[in-house]
Amino acid sequence: MDNSGQKSKPITLEALGVIGTTIGIASLAFVFTAAWLTPHRLTPEKIVSALKPPGGPALGHRRNHAKGICFMGTFDANGAGSELSRSTLFESGSYPVVGRFNIGNADPATPDPMAQVRGLGVRIMAPTGQEWRSAMIDAPVFVAPTPQAFLELLKAGASKDPNAIKQYSEHHPEMQTFASWAKSHDRTESWTEDRFNSLDSFVFVSREGLRSTVRWSLVPMSKAVTIPTDELAKRDPDFLQEDIVQRVQSKPQDWRLMVTVAGANDPTADPTRAWPVDRPTVDVGILHVNQIQPEADGPCRDVSFDPTVLPKGIETSDDPFPAARSAAYRVSFNKRLEEASQYPRTQPEGRP
Amino acid sequence: MRAPRTQFAAPQKLLHWSMAALIIAMLFIGVGMVSTVAPKYLTLLNIHKSLGIVILVLALVRIATRRHYGVPPLPADLPFSIRFAAESSQYLFYALMVAMPLIGWGMLSAASHPVILFDALTLPAILPVNPNLYSLLRRTHDFLGLVFFAFILMHVAALLFHKLVRRDGVFDTMTPSLFPHSRHSAPDMPYDQMDRSSGGRPSHE
Numbered sequence: 344m345d346n347s348g349q350k351s352k353p354i355t356l357e358a359l360g361v362i363g364t365t366i367g368i369a370s371l372a373f374v375f376t377a378a379w380l381t382p383h384r385l386t387p388e389k390i391v392s393a394l395k396p397p398g399g400p401a402l403g404h405r406r407n408h409a410k411g412i413c414f415m416g417t418f419d420a421n422g423a424g425s426e427l428s429r430s431t432l433f434e435s436g437s438y439p440v441v442g443r444f445n446i447g448n449a450d451p452a453t454p455d456p457m458a459q460v461r462g463l464g465v466r467i468m469a470p471t472g473q474e475w476r477s478a479m480i481d482a483p484v485f486v487a488p489t490p491q492a493f494l495e496l497l498k499a500g501a502s503k504d505p506n507a508i509k510q511y512s513e514h515h516p517e518m519q520t521f522a523s524w525a526k527s528h529d530r531t532e533s534w535t536e537d538r539f540n541s542l543d544s545f546v547f548v549s550r551e552g553l554r555s556t557v558r559w560s561l562v563p564m565s566k567a568v569t570i571p572t573d574e575l576a577k578r579d580p581d582f583l584q585e586d587i588v589q590r591v592q593s594k595p596q597d598w599r600l601m602v603t604v605a606g607a608n609d610p611t612a613d614p615t616r617a618w619p620v621d622r623p624t625v626d627v628g629i630l631h632v633n634q635i636q637p638e639a640d641g642p643c644r645d646v647s648f649d650p651t652v653l654p655k656g657i658e659t660s661d662d663p664f665p666a667a668r669s670a671a672y673r674v675s676f677n678k679r680l681e682e683a684s685q686y687p688r689t690q691p692e693g694r695p
Numbered sequence: 696m697r698a699p700r701t702q703f704a705a706p707q708k709l710l711h712w713s714m715a716a717l718i719i720a721m722l723f724i725g726v727g728m729v730s731t732v733a734p735k736y737l738t739l740l741n742i743h744k745s746l747g748i749v750i751l752v753l754a755l756v757r758i759a760t761r762r763h764y765g766v767p768p769l770p771a772d773l774p775f776s777i778r779f780a781a782e783s784s785q786y787l788f789y790a791l792m793v794a795m796p797l798i799g800w801g802m803l804s805a806a807s808h809p810v811i812l813f814d815a816l817t818l819p820a821i822l823p824v825n826p827n828l829y830s831l832l833r834r835t836h837d838f839l840g841l842v843f844f845a846f847i848l849m850h851v852a853a854l855l856f857h858k859l860v861r862r863d864g865v866f867d868t869m870t871p872s873l874f875p876h877s878r879h880s881a882p883d884m885p886y887d888q889m890d891r892s893s894g895g896r897p898s899h900e
């Protein structure tokens with residue numbers, strides 16, 4: 344070991360160069376990985392900020408599907424799902440559920456009659472600590488084929504250029520199915536009369552290791568009653584919430600959980616494309632909703648219905664959306680929890 | 696009492712270098728995964744959670760190893776400021792190695808988000824569900840991740856300074872002992888050579 348006179352040893356240019364280069368390259372690699380130098384990367388922040396309404400986001404609220412109401416209930420599995428998936432949640436039994444009825448808009452003050460899309464989030468809990476979360480909507484297909492296209496559509500929608508949406512739809516004819524549904528579908532008088540669809544595909548893995556790509560739907564057991572268009576606008580701004588409170592008070596409300604298996608060449612990666620109607624569909628159980636609670640202090644308020652929280656036996660597929668939704672939901676969740684003081688809780692934290 | 700060693704013990708070196716690789720990977724995965732919506736986000740997130748717990752376990756082993764073997768002394772002529780920085784930064788590294796996984800685990804617990812390792816093992820929650828706690832822990836996790844990376848850069852710069860400017864042997868206390876002088880050769884030799892050298896033993900056929 345050279346022990347003599349280190350202190351007087353000059354710092355050579357060469358040494359400085361080696362140290363500087365090492366640290367510089369490492370820092371650059373880190374910054375690049377973090378996307379601070381790559382403004383074109385599709386980050387979850389971009390999607391979340393593109394969702395914000397013209398007046399800015401509603402602080403403390405979900406960045407989309409901002410208006411909603413909590414429910415509690417059970418998922419009663421009939422055992423039929425075990426053919427397709429080894430998840431314990433498909434074994435005959437009753438599993439607790441926390442969920443949320445919502446409407447698809449970034450503004451929590453949106454009047455219910457204005458809602459183009461209605462949604463339902465569920466969190467089904469297995470005794471093993473595993474969970475199945477899903478956020479579904481009543482549209483038969485999604486509006487965009489990829490997260491990138493979805494961002495472009497949001498930007499076109501927010502653009503001051505009146506032709507932006509038209510230009511987008513010329514490049515993306517696949518949005519027509521959704522657009523014509525949004526324009527013309529019958530509005531029912533209740534969430535309990537709506538069918539909610541996963542839209543995205545997932546993979547069910549059986550005990551034998553067999554993999555099936557599936558989509559699922561909650562099919563209402565109440566008969567749909569359509570509100571005539573001219574009457575819809577006259578309904579109370581909160582008519583859906585008032586309706587669900589009333590109905591669940593009188594008796595539990597039920598949906599059948601139906602799982603549809605894709606055919607060999609069905610478009611599993613593109614949620615804008617429906618699968619042929621003759622695909623095998625398995626009735627795996629019933630969602631019972633038996634209690635409603637306002638969101639303000641309800642059990643769904645701080646839950647992110649992240650569609651990638653899945654039990655063993657259910658996995659993501661080649662559909663790019665669940666990952667993108669998970670990332671965007673995380674950002675939305677982080678923001679609204681940071682802004683918790685802005686959210687109109689009926690019992691602020693720290694007050695009995 | 697042992698005589699003061701000039702190098703870290705072999706298990707310490709092994710832990711140091713393997714954890715260095717894991718931790719640097721973790722920090723890159725961390726900043727990378729939160730900045731993408733691509734399907735790799737889910738893969739990275741799973742690796743991040745699993746590796747985090749692996750690092751937590753290794754950090755505890757490493758602390759035990761340090762207590763067992765001790766550390767080689769720093770050069771006697773090291774100025775107080777550098778000695779203080781060197782010693783305190785080591786404790787900071789240990790604190791970060793233990794705290795980061797726990798904070799990550801805790802924040803997911805506070806958000807009622809399951810922690811699943813290697814697609815198999817579901818860990819229990821270690822904290823109650825609480826939105827304020829989640830926000831606090833998440834910000835801390837983000838911040839300490841950047842601090843951790845900055846400390847690693849400083850650590851590398853300091854060690855290069857020891858190696859290239861002071862040339863005081865500090866760098867060499869942790870260099871891998873790939874060519875130790877007292878190598879017990881036989882068990883490390885390839886089996887075919889062992890068979891040949893051991894003469895009469897029949898080789899596997």
